[in-house]
Amino acid sequence: MYCISDQQIDFIVQDISKHGICTESLKQNLVDHICIIIEENLEENGDFRLFYEATIKTFYTEELREIEEQTSYLLHVQGPHWLLGRNQFFLLLFILFIGPFIAYDIAWMFNSRQYSGFSLPAEIWESTTVFALFPFLVLFVLFLTPDSLDPLIPKRSRILIGIKPFIKIIPPDKTPRLV
Amino acid sequence: MIYSTELIKGTLKTIILKLLVDNKRMYGYEITQKVKELTLDKIKITEGALYPTLHALEADGLVTTKTEYIGKRVRKYYSLSQAGKVKSKEKISELSNFIGTMISLLEIKPKSA
Numbered sequence: 001m002y003c004i005s006d007q008q009i010d011f012i013v014q015d016i017s018k019h020g021i022c023t024e025s026l027k028q029n030l031v032d033h034i035c036i037i038i039e040e041n042l043e044e045n046g047d048f049r050l051f052y053e054a055t056i057k058t059f060y061t062e063e064l065r066e067i068e069e070q071t072s073y074l075l076h077v078q079g080p081h082w083l084l085g086r087n088q089f090f091l092l093l094f095i096l097f098i099g100p101f102i103a104y105d106i107a108w109m110f111n112s113r114q115y116s117g118f119s120l121p122a123e124i125w126e127s128t129t130v131f132a133l134f135p136f137l138v139l140f141v142l143f144l145t146p147d148s149l150d151p152l153i154p155k156r157s158r159i160l161i162g163i164k165p166f167i168k169i170i171p172p173d174k175t176p177r178l179v
Numbered sequence: 180m181i182y183s184t185e186l187i188k189g190t191l192k193t194i195i196l197k198l199l200v201d202n203k204r205m206y207g208y209e210i211t212q213k214v215k216e217l218t219l220d221k222i223k224i225t226e227g228a229l230y231p232t233l234h235a236l237e238a239d240g241l242v243t244t245k246t247e248y249i250g251k252r253v254r255k256y257y258s259l260s261q262a263g264k265v266k267s268k269e270k271i272s273e274l275s276n277f278i279g280t281m282i283s284l285l286e287i288k289p290k291s292a
Contacts, residue, residue, distance in 0.1 A: 006251045028246070028253040029207050029230050035252055036208045059226045067227045074235035 002042035020065025081162025089159040097135035196267035204258040
């Protein structure tokens with residue numbers, strides 16, 4: 001059975017910190033886990049570095065920080081929440097910001113149908129169009145900004161809406177996996 | 180045969196809570212080994228799934244932790260809180276019902292002795 005030294009523990013701590021593990025208790029968990037695997041499987045005169053590097057690779061799919069991100073996601077999402085796709089999120093924003101203006105026009109048509117039928121006078125639709133134009137343009141720009149320009153909501157990202165946090169944009173490479 | 184993560188997805192919390200019901204207190208590595216042992220290596224819980232879930236269970240108040248120093252490193256032992264004991268019964272019952280439903284849905288006949 002291999003006996004791991006204090007210097008080697010320090011090395012593991014530094015290495016996993018360097019690779020994105022910053023939550024202290026998660027770091028403690030992983031260090032202990034790695035140490036046990038090394039102690040149980042490495043021969044007494046085995047190569048610690050080589051064995052460590054091979055072991056740590058089995059902990060993740062692409063990068064070690066996936067574990068930190070997954071932990072952070074599970075810790076920060078409390079209560080019921082929705083995880084929306086980008087298009088669904090923009091549709092929701094469109095309904096929230098443009099919907100009231102469209103609803104006003106429709107309501108106006110219904111209320112005045114006995115006087116003017118189902119037509120909408122220019123002064124009504126023109127004013128609602130003016131008010132709806134700015135939010136529409138903002139949404140349009142946000143939606144069409146290419147990923148190369150570091151947009152607020154990148155393509156393939158997911159948007160989490162809940163109680164705490166109220167809203168969070170999860171970039172595509174950080175979309176949580178549950179197992 | 181190792182089961183796919185798609186099948187295991189959603190059952191991890193229940194598995195951990197059940198192990199803690201049976202074993203009182205466990206640490207992370209011990210949980211992974213116990214699952215391998217009980218399932219004859221058919222289910223392998225990855226570190227990337229285990230520790231985030233343990234942290235979430237702790238944040239939800241379902242498990243409590245106690246740390247012990249093993250030389251320079253720290254070992255965290257997890258055990259069920261009172262709320263965790265209640266929740267584990269609910270989760271086990273829910274999963275058991277689900278398995279029963281799947282058996283009838285897929286028309287799986289129990290193996291005769």
